[in-house]
Amino acid sequence: xxxxxxxxxxxxxxxxxxxxxxxxxxxxxxxxxxxxxxxxxxxxxxxxxxxxxxxxxxxxxxxxxxxxxxxxxxxxxxxxxxxxxxxxxxxxxxxxxxxxxxxxxxxxxxxxxxxxxxxxxxxxxxxxxxxxxxxxxxxxxxxxxxxxxxxxxxxxxxxxxxxxxxxxxxxxxxxxxxxxxxxxxxxxxxxxxxxxxxxxxxxxxxxxxxxxxxxxxxxxxxxxxxxxxxxxxxxxxxxxxxxxxxxxxxxxxxxxxxxxxxxxxxxxxxxxxxxxxxxxxxxxxxxxxxxxxxxxxxxxxxxxxxxxxxxxxxxxxxxxxxxxxxxxxxxxxxxxxxxxxxxxxxxxxxxxxxxxxxxxxxxxxxxxxxxxxxxxxxxxxxxxxxxxxxxxxxxxxxxxxx
Numbered sequence: 001x002x003x004x005x006x007x008x009x010x011x012x013x014x015x016x017x018x019x020x021x022x023x024x025x026x027x028x029x030x031x032x033x034x035x036x037x038x039x040x041x042x043x044x045x046x047x048x049x050x051x052x053x054x055x056x057x058x059x060x061x062x063x064x065x066x067x068x069x070x071x072x073x074x075x076x077x078x079x080x081x082x083x084x085x086x087x088x089x090x091x092x093x094x095x096x097x098x099x100x101x102x103x104x105x106x107x108x109x110x111x112x113x114x115x116x117x118x119x120x121x122x123x124x125x126x127x128x129x130x131x132x133x134x135x136x137x138x139x140x141x142x143x144x145x146x147x148x149x150x151x152x153x154x155x156x157x158x159x160x161x162x163x164x165x166x167x168x169x170x171x172x173x174x175x176x177x178x179x180x181x182x183x184x185x186x187x188x189x190x191x192x193x194x195x196x197x198x199x200x201x202x203x204x205x206x207x208x209x210x211x212x213x214x215x216x217x218x219x220x221x222x223x224x225x226x227x228x229x230x231x232x233x234x235x236x237x238x239x240x241x242x243x244x245x246x247x248x249x250x251x252x253x254x255x256x257x258x259x260x261x262x263x264x265x266x267x268x269x270x271x272x273x274x275x276x277x278x279x280x281x282x283x284x285x286x287x288x289x290x291x292x293x294x295x296x297x298x299x300x301x302x303x304x305x306x307x308x309x310x311x312x313x314x315x316x317x318x319x320x321x322x323x324x325x326x327x328x329x330x331x332x333x334x335x336x337x338x339x340x341x342x343x344x345x346x347x348x349x350x351x352x353x354x355x356x357x358x359x360x361x362x363x364x365x366x367x368x369x370x371x372x373x374x375x376x377x378x379x380x381x382x383x384x385x386x387x388x389x390x391x392x393x394x395x396x397x398x399x400x401x402x
Contacts (some may be wrong), residue, residue: 028154031144041150048154069175072267073182076189076196076249077258141251186246190333193249194284200258200265208269214339218270227267235260236267236347244268246286278345285341287333297329300391301342302349316354319364320377325385327362335361 011354235256368377
């Protein structure tokens with residue numbers, strides 16, 4: 001799958017050029033072009049009908065585009081990027097509108113044909129040759145009010161057309177900007193990838209159960225072309241090399257299809273059937289951690305009650321204690337994933353308190369900035385790090401810096 005940056009930039013420039021034209025359009029340009037081409041009323045009425053037809057198409061495309069833009073960046077994989085990149089996809093949503101500008105608005109006002117151009121001159125576009133896009137024109141002395149209703153009607157229709165097109169382009173640029181920001185965020189890309197795999201796992205639950213319960217099926221799947229990480233499966237090939245890493249997640253965000261995610265999910269299920277599921281989950285949650293570092297984290301979780309007060313309010317682990325530990329772990333892909341793993345490991349090793357949610361952790365993150373709590377937060381953090389250090393002495397670790 002090829003990167004999309006170059007084409008995306010080209011289409012953003014194209015969108016900006018169209019926006020510039022929309023902003024520079026005014027009624028005097030239209031009147032200048034109508035007079036220059038000496039259009040009759042029937043010609044203007046016919047052109048208005050054509051523009052309205054394209055306006056209707058563009059409004060339908062706008063509705064689809066805005067629905068598409070609401071969910072597109074929430075999904076990790078897309079079926080469309082194998083055919084064209086994201087920005088081209090968005091441009092295609094407006095294709096009928098852009099085509100309408102060129103063929104129905106500019107073309108009728110072309111004064112000079114390509115055949116009449118002097119030898120050696122470059123071939124300008126329809127937009128460049130159209131009187132309606134000229135920069136040199138004279139304002140009409142009497143204005144639009146002196147013209148028949150058909151001229152007022154075409155001007156009103158063109159304004160509507162440009163307004164809808166402007167909304168489409170601005171939405172496209174917003175989605176492209178949002179996509180670019182997500183691609184730059186390793187942790188966010190990884191969260192999107194994990195969510196995509198979880199969704200795919202639910203859809204393929206019957207196959208995953210067969211992997212776990214039928215050794216013959218498991219062996220046949222391993223050797224099948226579907227899970228072969230060769231050149232025919234470039235995404236899976238890269239996944240086998242990089243595993244569930246931030247680098248992989250950034251590279252293939254919006255550059256792989258749901259089918260690719262399905263293959264990754266089945267490969268993970270096959271792989272996990274041979275290993276400890278908690279260990280696999282740990283490598284997913286604590287990115288860039290090796291087995292020894294995860295063993296240290298697990299040891300602290302198993303003895304976490306030793307770091308807490310004798311009695312916890314509402315029989316729940318204090319949020320700030322848990323936040324300090326999450327920060328100590330480092331390289332956590334997301335709060336939800338961390339809490340999910342912590343809860344499973346903590347409860348399976350006899351932890352007696354309830355686990356707070358993501359909202360409480362986010363609140364604890366900001367608590368030290370409140371002068372009322374700053375001193376107590378500093379003391380809790382100091383005690384937590386000292387307690388973690390004591391728990392890890394059995395591993396021969398160096399003391400933790402406070």
